[in-house]
Amino acid sequence: MIDWLNLLFNSIWIIGIALALAVFSIAYYQAQLGKVKIGSILGAPKFVLPLHLAGVLFSLGMALTSSRWWEILLWIVLMGWFVYEGYKIIILIRKS
Numbered sequence: 001m002i003d004w005l006n007l008l009f010n011s012i013w014i015i016g017i018a019l020a021l022a023v024f025s026i027a028y029y030q031a032q033l034g035k036v037k038i039g040s041i042l043g044a045p046k047f048v049l050p051l052h053l054a055g056v057l058f059s060l061g062m063a064l065t066s067s068r069w070w071e072i073l074l075w076i077v078l079m080g081w082f083v084y085e086g087y088k089i090i091i092l093i094r095k096s
Contacts, residue, residue, distance in 0.1 A: 006065070009061060009064035009065045010061065010065055011061070012057055012060055012061030012064065013057065013058045013059075013060070013061025013062050013065070014061070015057055015061075016053075016054045016055065016056070016057030016058030016059075016060075016061060017054070017058055019050060019053065019054040019057065020051060020054035020055070020058070023042075023047055023050045023051050023054065024038075024042075026047075027041040027042050027047050028041075045089050045092060045093050048089055049086060049089050049090070049093075052082045052083075052085055052086035052089065053082075053086065055078070055079070055082035056079055056082045056083055056086070059075045059076070059078045059079035059082060060075075060079055062075045063075035063076050063079065
């Protein structure tokens with residue numbers, strides 16, 4: 001029988017990785033069009049914010065699928081860092 005809760009938890013980190021891959025793919029395409037380095041493209045807030053969202057989803061999914069307390073704690077700390085950095089970017093975007 002299908003464990004629906006486990007399926008849901010695993011789908012969260014998979015969606016996070018898919019989002020990160022999509023952001024890197026679009027950034028790579030735009031870097032090729034503009035003949036610039038991909039790092040300069042990925043530094044723009046419109047790319048950094050989705051990457052942080054992807055990090056939050058990945059960390060949350062991994063925390064939900066982990067079984068050891070210290071593993072869960074590390075994933076939650078990483079997720080908190082992504083949330084904090086994303087919040088700083090939102091503040092930066094609203095100021096400009």
